[in-house]
Structure formats: structure tokens, C-alpha cells
Amino acid sequence: MSAKTVSGGRDVLVERRAAAERFRATQARRGTLVVQLISAPEAGKTALLEAAARYWDSSRRLEDVGNLVGPAPHDVGQHLRAVLLSVTEGDDKPDKYPKAFRSSDVLVLTKLDLLPHVPFSVEAAAADARRIRPDLEVLSVNALAGAGIAAWCAYLARRRQEILGAVPDTSREVRVFLRQGRV
Amino acid sequence: MSAVHELSLAQAVWEQAERVCRQHGGGRVVTLRVGVGDLSGVEPDLLRSAFDLLVETGRTGAARLELERSPLEARCESWSATFPVERFQFICPECGGPRLTVLQGEHVTLQQVTLEPAGGGT
Numbered sequence A: 001m002s003a004k005t006v007s008g009g010r011d012v013l014v015e016r017r018a019a020a021e022r023f024r025a026t027q028a029r030r031g032t033l034v035v036q037l038i039s040a041p042e043a044g045k046t047a048l049l050e051a052a053a054r055y056w057d058s059s060r061r062l063e064d065v066g067n068l069v070g071p072a073p074h075d076v077g078q079h080l081r082a083v084l085l086s087v088t089e090g091d092d093k094p095d096k097y098p099k100a101f102r103s104s105d106v107l108v109l110t111k112l113d114l115l116p117h118v119p120f121s122v123e124a125a126a127a128d129a130r131r132i133r134p135d136l137e138v139l140s141v142n143a144l145a146g147a148g149i150a151a152w153c154a155y156l157a158r159r160r161q162e163i164l165g166a167v168p169d170t171s172r173e174v175r176v177f178l179r180q181g182r183v
Numbered sequence B: 001m002s003a004v005h006e007l008s009l010a011q012a013v014w015e016q017a018e019r020v021c022r023q024h025g026g027g028r029v030v031t032l033r034v035g036v037g038d039l040s041g042v043e044p045d046l047l048r049s050a051f052d053l054l055v056e057t058g059r060t061g062a063a064r065l066e067l068e069r070s071p072l073e074a075r076c077e078s079w080s081a082t083f084p085v086e087r088f089q090f091i092c093p094e095c096g097g098p099r100l101t102v103l104q105g106e107h108v109t110l111q112q113v114t115l116e117p118a119g120g121g122t
Helices: A014-030 A045-056 A098-102 A112-117 A122-132 A149-164 B003-023 B044-057
Strands: A004-011 A032-039 A061-070 A080-086 A106-110 A137-140 A173-181 B028-037 B064-070 B073-076 B082-084 B100-104 B108-116
Touching (some): A004 B003, A014 A032, A032 A045, A032 A149, A045 A061, A045 A106, A045 A149, A045 A173, A080 A149, A098 A122, A122 A137, A137 A149, B003 B044, B003 B108, B028 B044, B044 B064
Parallel strands (some): A032 A080, A032 A173, A061 A173, A080 A106, A106 A137, B028 B064
Antiparallel strands (some): A004 B108, B028 B108, B073 B082, B073 B100
16 A cells, blocks of 8 residues: 555644633633733833733732743733833843734833933834734833833723623732743 | 643644544554744754654654744734744834734744554554
């Protein structure tokens, strides 16, 4: 018998994506918004998380699920993905790491207080990122001083309403996955 | 640094090839052709090294991995034209429209498997 060839373009991670989809649906039914934060190390993921926790005080439960280190954004079953870019990293990051920006819903520029000291153009970074992801929302924060945190929390609350819709807010919980790597 | 990710990916590639093999009457996988999307986040060289690790375990027999680039391609939803996405600019080059559907280049896909049916051989 001779060899035979079978063709077809099958996504090799289709089962993993299905598992992520199940997790997403389960969390949505519970009323939990799952947010993934991705960035290069030290861009300020934890600071952003802590600032949001301070802002919400005890009105919402904010759970930090943990930190992953990996080469590219994975679907962990999140409802929203935020990519953080600190102004000290340079405004050419979107062009260098398009995957992170293409797959994110919102770009959060961090360490805005350092802007006067670095050659970073907020406009250029936002424009480059939007060529990669035209509907990307862009926010700016200085998490240590709390600047921009109200807008970040309002963004999360709005998206929670849009994504989870009429699901009763029983858990009042936002789960956050942190991920750092080549961004 | 990212070997863990690529190793699990290599395993997923192999498991899918084995599944295709079973669906077509079993036997032995001779070659797997895998397309690595330009925006899959996967480095072909690392996927190759990870597959070599699988080969060392003996699980894959003499199967040969062929890797090829899968360039980004999208369709503009404004007028249904299909075009290659150049330099990660996700905007229609003709009409400037931002509403696109990515057709390929975002995933790692098993494109072709060559099988030697059970009981076969040369």
C-alpha cells in the first residue's frame, strides 16, 4: 500500500481555544469579568491592579490569579485583554510586537508622570497601535499617583456591562491574569 | 526561554496529526506540514527544536516535520476584497476601511499529513 496525503488547514490549538471558551462562559455566568494584563516586565501591571483595588476599595472583589511568563499572548479565557506600555519603553513597541497589540482590547500607557523625561510620543504610539488594531481604546495612567485610574475603572465597568450584559452582578468580582514577556 | 510554550505546541501538532491518522484508518504518520502564521506568536525555529525533543522521546517514529510560513491575509468587510496584510497594518489598502476579517496568518495550522496506511510499507 502506498502513502496517502490528507489536506486541510486545522488550527492545532482548537481544543485549547475551546477550553478557554468554556472558562469564559462559566465566568460570565457567575458575573465575573476576566481581564488579562500583558506587558514587558516592570511596565506596571501590579501597580495598575493595586491602584484599581484602592479605587474600588471593598465595593468589588479584585482577584489576582497569577503571573505567566510567555512569548506571546495566549487565550486564557479572558473577556478583555489589556496591553500595558510604559512611556520609558519607547513608542516603537507596537511596530515591534504587533501580536500583543492586535490581540488586545485596550492599550494602557503607564508611568505618564515620566513623560517629560523621555522621548515618547503618546500620539505616535496610539496611532501605530491603531493601525494594527483599529478599534483599540487607549488610556493613560500614573498608577502611583492614581491619575487616570478612575477612567480605567470606568472602562472596566462599561466593558463589564457590554460583555456580561444582564447577568446579575452577584460576585462583584474582577479576575485578573497578569502576563509578562516579550511585549 | 519560551521552550515550554513551543513544546506544548509541538505536542498539540503531533496529537492532531495522530488524530487525522486515526480518522483515515490508522497507520503511520510519514510527514506533517505545518503552517506558522506570521502573527501566530510562534517562532518556527523554536517549534522545530521542540518537535526534535518529541522525536527524541520516540513518540513520533520517523515522522518528518515540514514548516512553512503562513502570511497574513484579510478580507475587507466594506467591499469583500481579499488582500495580504503588509507590515501588520490592519487597514484595507484600497478603501482605508478598518473592518477586516483575518483569513489566515494568526494561527499554527496542520496543513497536510502524509500517512502510510496500517500494514503498509515498502
